[in-house]
Amino acid sequence: MAEKLKVELVTPYKKVLSEEVDEITATGALGEFGVLPGHAPFLTSLKIGELAYRKDGVSHHMALNWGYFEVENDTVTVLVETAEKADEIDLERAKAALGRAETELKGLTPEDKNFRIYEAALERALIRVQVAGKAARR
Template sequence: MSTFLLEIVTPEHVVFSEQVESLTVRGLEGELGILPGHIPFVTPLQVAPIVVKAGGKTKNIAVHGGFVEVQGDKAIVLAESAELPEEIDVERAIAARERAERRLSATKQDVIDRRRAELALQRATTRINVSSRSKE
């Protein structure tokens, strides 16, 4: 089966670098499936899990914003942060989700505080989903 190189990079380090068969990401316009030979493009990413298929196995990776660039036989995800399932502290993510939900239910808050709480909720939910999918 044909493959391409996928690199997931954060400002701190390279999270993932392997040959893969396919990649599914959630861009601003919706989900995008990337296979070998895909046309070149760059698009911003939402806070959402990405799905990687390699060696007949599927892996979910938590990605918290950034961009994906596809060029030739390579795809690069430049993420604000990214976590493999085994790196996720589920208890911490559940506590973060609960804090964000409490902040969102508060009656008085400005637009910036509300947006921060929404993003914190998205990040926590993404972490929980990626961790739970890796245990299936």
């Protein structure tokens, strides 16, 4: 059994992460899950959420936007629409997006055709604010 996991995280635009890590957690469609070296192979979809990993005792956090997560032979492959490292998130911009999404949602009902669009925008903004806050606490 390997002592580390090899993680490759890719968006349609670039490779965001290529590291050997001790453990990784992410937000799947059915909830949060964690992976350690020696984990059984699996594939799951990811929803808007946080990905965290620990490397040499240091925790790192990222905000993700939809994708897939695969584990096989101590290699984790993450394919997502967008990924932002905590220290790269503009907190003020994320807070502004949160405010805009909240304002738009107030005037909509779940039956409105734009409801899901603003609901996803709200979820993305919330995750970005939470993850950016973790970088600020370092």
